[in-house]
Amino acid sequence: MKLIDCHAHLEEVPNLDQELKSAKEKGVAAIIAVGSDLYSNISVQQISEHYPNYVYPALGLHPWDLDRIDETIQFIEKNIERCTALGEVGLDFKYQTPKELQVKAFAHMLELANRYDKPVIIHSRWAWREAFEMVKKAGAKRAVFHWYSGPLDVLREIIAQGFYVSATPAAEFSEAHQLVIKEVPLERLLLETDSPVKYRGIASTPSHVLKTLKAVAQLKKVDESRLAEITTKNVANIFEIKI
Numbered sequence: 001m002k003l004i005d006c007h008a009h010l011e012e013v014p015n016l017d018q019e020l021k022s023a024k025e026k027g028v029a030a031i032i033a034v035g036s037d038l039y040s041n042i043s044v045q046q047i048s049e050h051y052p053n054y055v056y057p058a059l060g061l062h063p064w065d066l067d068r069i070d071e072t073i074q075f076i077e078k079n080i081e082r083c084t085a086l087g088e089v090g091l092d093f094k095y096q097t098p099k100e101l102q103v104k105a106f107a108h109m110l111e112l113a114n115r116y117d118k119p120v121i122i123h124s125r126w127a128w129r130e131a132f133e134m135v136k137k138a139g140a141k142r143a144v145f146h147w148y149s150g151p152l153d154v155l156r157e158i159i160a161q162g163f164y165v166s167a168t169p170a171a172e173f174s175e176a177h178q179l180v181i182k183e184v185p186l187e188r189l190l191l192e193t194d195s196p197v198k199y200r201g202i203a204s205t206p207s208h209v210l211k212t213l214k215a216v217a218q219l220k221k222v223d224e225s226r227l228a229e230i231t232t233k234n235v236a237n238i239f240e241i242k243i
C-alpha cells in the first residue's frame, strides 16, 4: 500500500530524519512540503533537495505570513521551475491580516500559478466562497482546497469546477470536515496531515496520514487499500509526480 501526504510543514517537524524514515517504513511514498513565507520556502527547498524523489516542494505565501510579500514572491518566482506546486496560499478572513492585503497576495500567487502552469494548494478558512471565486476567476486549472471544512454549496462548485479537496486527521472527529469528506467523490479526494498541526493535543507527523486514511475509509465505506490506491493516483495526477 502506497500513501502520499500531500500537505506537510516539514520545516516545523522535530526529528525530521527519523520521522521521514518512519513514514517511509509505514508506506508513505511521497510528501508534498508546503511553504508559507520566505524563511519556510527556503527550508522547504533545502529539505526537498535533501530527500529527492521523496519530498516534493511547494512554495507559498500563507495569509498568516504576509509581512515580506515582495521578497517572498521574488524568491518563489526565481525558484518556480523547481517546485511541484504553489502553496500554501489563500485567504483567512478570521485572521488579523487586512483582507485587501490577503486578496492582493493571493491574486498575485494565482497569476504566477497560471503563468507557470502550476497547481495551487489553498487555505480558505472563513473565506471559502471568496477563495473559490478568486481561483475560478483566475482560470486555475489545478487546485486543491486543503482541509476544506466550509459550506457544502461552495464544495459542490469546487467539485464541479474539477478541483480537489484534501482530508486531514481531523476526519476522525471534526463534524464539519466529515460532512465534506462524505460529499467529495473519491477521484477528487487527497490525504494529508498538515504536520505538525496538533489534533486533539497530539502533534502530527507525515506517518499520521495513515490516521487520515483510516478515518476517511470509514466515512466513505471503502476499503483502506483501495482508498490508498485512488488517492495516491489523484496526487500523482494533479502534481504530475511519478510514484
Ligand SMILES: [Zn+2]
Pocket: 007, 009, 034, 088, 194
Ligand atoms: Zn498548512
